[in-house]
Amino acid sequence: MRTLLAALGVAAMALGAWLLLGVRDPLDVAVWLAGAIVLHDGLVAPLVLGTGLLLGGLRARGAVRGALIVAGSLTAVALPVILRPGTPANSSVLPLDYGRNWLAAMAVIGLFAVGAAVLGWVRGRRRRSSGE
Template structure:
């Protein structure tokens, strides 16, 4: 590993640790009642991720690896993981859950248009990867 790369990784790691510490301090400042109320939500996140989302991604990945040409596998993985995660996180705003007629400041942005832009970027990147892998005859990982 070159010196520049090592320095960059060290700086990024330090920034990550500082951001994590800031988050931990803010989390602990919520008070005991809020901390206890957060525990079921955190447990639910772990259960949903490990019990539903991760196995689903693995099944989709294995199925795609068997069905798709080898040169498409990396692009399909990019789309599945990136766009799948963004879409899952965007469901509440895309569905406008929590919008109230008497408060126009809630959900006041064109979230669907933003999602379309993200989808276009991810699909464009996947297309570039697929074309490069096809040209190189790459095994896809």
């Protein structure tokens, strides 16, 4: 399984490198990648780790940290579209309300985190009551 996953990872990196060759302005891609690294290392990772430390004794800390990882990743991808200046000249370029849709996605992530926490709590109670 490890070999298969490694091969898939190498294939994905090769595809990314091949697609990068067709980019007109690689400097824009480099700036975006640098921004993503700074956002991840400067904001998302400390937030997830800090929350994990603050919730150290809480059973649902895994669900909370998982939700923060997914929410942070989605925010890093969606932020350029949400913060775009003005309206595009062509209305079909970005036709959706990305801020509202991002909030809806955050709500769904939160609901899944609560669901995972409740499921873990129920499983824990069942184990304790059955004497496992």
